Amino acid sequence: MRFLALTVIKEIKRRFNDPLGLIMWLMIPLFLGGMLTSVLGGASGPTPKAVLLLTDLDDTFISQAIPQALSGGQLADMIEIQEVSRDVGNTRINDDDGSAHLVIPKGFSEAYLNKQPIALELTTNPAQQISPKIIQDVLASLLDLGHYIQLVLGDEIKLIVDGDASADLSITEVAAMISGKIEKLGPYAFPPVIEVVDETPVPEGQSFNLTLLMFPGVLVMAVVFAGQGISGIYWQDREKGILQRWRAGPNGMWVYWTGLFISSMFILGLITFPILLGGFYLIDIPYTKLAPSLLWIMLTGPLLFGTLVLVQVMAPSRRAGGVISTLLVFPLLMVGGSFFPKETLPDVIRAMSDYTPNGQILEPLKQYFLGTYGLSGLFSTLLPLMAVTIALIAVASVIADRKDLR
């Protein structure tokens, strides 16, 4: 155990004696993250709003409900609606002045009430990545909701719109009809759910913003780059003859691998700590979350080292190992949600994200930052992730051991 401890200290010392390498692992993700955040308009200021240009050619009670629904509640923080004529809307989208242009055609209300098909025109701005997607998703959800409302309360809405309610039925009676239907459908529409109580207090005023979404990605990007760097030590030690000296010595190679594994935890902690500290300060994440976040990175981060060292060990040469691991790292960063938040990725890639090692580290951390997860949520996958890490390193060790060093 003494020699294992010395091995861990030795590896950490090696990294300290190569400050340029440490700085690179730290700076590359900060640089890329900063660039991506600014490109996406997510600096630490207010959340960028998607600008929806609206042309309401129908101009009825029903058509007016759409912009009202899109600008109500929390959506008001994300979407700004500007009413424009069709021509102005088209021109502004072409001039990259707006995220999307929605045209509600004449006759929309009538078609809706009579259950006739009718199309809304939505033109998105291809120059923007995220905002049009937000509008598209929100609008799709809204239309789904409208469809179900129409199915359930279509007759009552028709009564109100047609103005017959005042003649034949009082407003109170229509309201009672609606209330009755909701009461009947209640158990089906709103079934009882198991409520998960998150006891971690979420401070007031903490709101969704893009920088907060990007931050865990930048953090895990540093973990990925550092993991790649640490995994490269295998070939460095092998080509230098260090592994020969190890294998000729009385200590098993497991000490070498365990030393790398444990030291990688500390090195990852060392690299991510300043990023965490800076992020917490800039994004205003409560500092009570700092220690658990750091611990999470230190304990799960070696999963990237394990994955990439296995690639290195299986590679026929140092050069091949470097090329293959680099070819692997960038898709991992892309799919795993480090370059762009998972929420902005296409559905197929988003589904794949859950199966990437960095995605497995990133997602719980992001949910923890957002307040969706408490401590138990954050650490719920810790043991499986650590088990996989140890298994990957063990396999790498066995493969390396089977190779002749000369």
Next chain:
Amino acid sequence: MINVSELQKSYGDLQAVKGVSFRAKAGTIFGLLGPNGAGKSTTINCISGLIKPTAGNIKVNGFDIISEATKAKQSLGVVPQELAIYEDLSALDNLRYWGAAYGLGGKALERRVNHVLENIGLMDRARDLPKNYSGGMKRRLNFGCGLVHEPKVLLLDEPTVGVDVQSRGRLFDLIKEERDKGTCVLYTTHYMEEAENLCDELAIIDHGKIIAAGTLQDLRAQVGENDIIQLSGVFNAKKLKAAIAKLKPTPEILSLSDESLALAMKEAARHLPAVLKAVSATGAEIRESRLTEPNLESLFLKLTGTELRA
């Protein structure tokens, strides 16, 4: 201390070592001399446990390198051909670390580290990173890392490759010092002069086989008193063979081809003009001639018909 018996190592169809056997005793420097690719490094790598032999037995300090690996390796100090040092750790940290790897600790480790630093001449640069060292200094540190734990058996795989003359002399002194303390040193080299100056016992290895072994005196005796004449040029081997057979005294033909000729004979310097005349008479074009007194190189030439090529 080292007992190698019928060692074989194959890589697929290629048989790198073909039944090598030798014994190296405590307090001696045993040299494995042979050209590049002869099987020296493969042999030494099998002894140090880096590669598994295909067949044969190896015992180090009485322990089998396969079945009693930990005990055998505890007695071993290895100086690989590569510079097996952490270039991002100071010389002091390198020596401390490799000393600790063999169980040294506390004051004993510090004493030993200081002693090695003094001997390898790196005391004043002990806290510097080796990446800022010269090639010779790195070699000396590589050597120091192999003996910091005072091993009973020291394996040196061509430790002087790329080392300047001054550092080489210093390394030789250190190796002799280890030998004098009772360490068994196994030394591989393809430099004949190194082997002659340093080794107490030698095995000459070529194409994976030991072709001669013994003390320096034993091997010199095998060469005999014959000097070696080597000629290169354009020859007619058939005519040349007949012409040489007519010479009195008749030299021994060690090797003959259309481009080279190697002969062994006593007092070759006195008979050289007659030999050159006879060779020229066959219509040969002599481009170079060389006369060598009996040494390991001439033994190698005698045994293999080829030069101890680097």
